[in-house]
Amino acid sequence: AQKVTQAQTEISVVEKEDVTLDCVYETRDTTYYLFWYKQPPSGELVFLIRRNSFDEQNEISGRYSWNFQKSTSSFNFTITASQVVDSAVYFCALSDPYGAGNMLTFGGGTRLMVKP
Amino acid sequence: DGGITQSPKYLFRKEGQNVTLSCEQNLNHDAMYWYRQDPGQGLRLIYYSQIVNDFQKGDIAEGYSVSREKKESFPLTVTSAQKNPTAFYLCASSRKWNSHEQYFGPGTRLTVT
Numbered sequence: 001a002q003k004v005t006q007a008q009t010e011i012s013v014v015e016k017e018d019v020t021l022d023c024v025y026e027t028r029d030t031t032y033y034l035f036w037y038k039q040p041p042s043g044e045l046v047f048l049i050r051r052n053s054f055d056e057q058n059e060i061s062g063r064y065s066w067n068f069q070k071s072t073s074s075f076n077f078t079i080t081a082s083q084v085v086d087s088a089v090y091f092c093a094l095s096d097p098y099g100a101g102n103m104l105t106f107g108g109g110t111r112l113m114v115k116p
Numbered sequence: 117d118g119g120i121t122q123s124p125k126y127l128f129r130k131e132g133q134n135v136t137l138s139c140e141q142n143l144n145h146d147a148m149y150w151y152r153q154d155p156g157q158g159l160r161l162i163y164y165s166q167i168v169n170d171f172q173k174g175d176i177a178e179g180y181s182v183s184r185e186k187k188e189s190f191p192l193t194v195t196s197a198q199k200n201p202t203a204f205y206l207c208a209s210s211r212k213w214n215s216h217e218q219y220f221g222p223g224t225r226l227t228v229t
Contacts, residue, residue, distance in 0.1 A: 043206075043223040104161070
């Protein structure tokens with residue numbers, strides 16, 4: 001069975017601080033995909049990134065960066081110089097690309113509050 | 117603009133009534149999904165459809181029903197058999213059933229009293 005754990009339920013930072021959101025996953029599959037989604041107060045989930053299990057290269061996109069470490073089954077997300085607009089709930093998710101329906105297994109989410 | 121629409125944003129019903137939540141997409145995606153989100157929790161899969169006229173149960177299908185008569189539409193009915201129907205419901209779609217990114221609609225918050 002697949003499982004995603006986001007141990008940090010809530011994080012509060014002051015604007016311009018860097019913040020890292022942790023994600024640890026469990027799967028027996030050798031091929032899988034990892035995702036991060038952002039859920040702002042409006043409720044809609046916004047896709048941020050997809051990473052496949054064969055690509056451990058870290059990725060940077062503007063103020064966002066992701067650190068995938070297969071050895072520790074982690075896929076952490078860092079926001080550099082946080083802004084108030086980053087305040088949202090962030091979800092890490094795992095999918096089995098060959099499983100029925102391409103189902104996503106979500107972590108419980110981390111609520112990030114960025115204060116001015 | 118292409119996207120996924122869910123209506124209404126807020127829905128109120130009395131206990132014992134069935135209610136249908138709409139989900140429409142104009143992305144020409146084959147696969148569609150329904151998730152439920154409870155306060156402070158992640159999303160759980162209710163039903164999914166890989167292609168028109170086909171759908172499968174997810175992890176928490178009891179008390180729910182769906183149909184997929186058209187590619188762009190995947191309505192979800194919350195029946196009176198669903199014991200705790202109050203929740204936030206999110207619809208998603210992906211290009212093919214094994215495409216990896218799922219794109220989400222704005223959600224419907226259902227309150228049953």
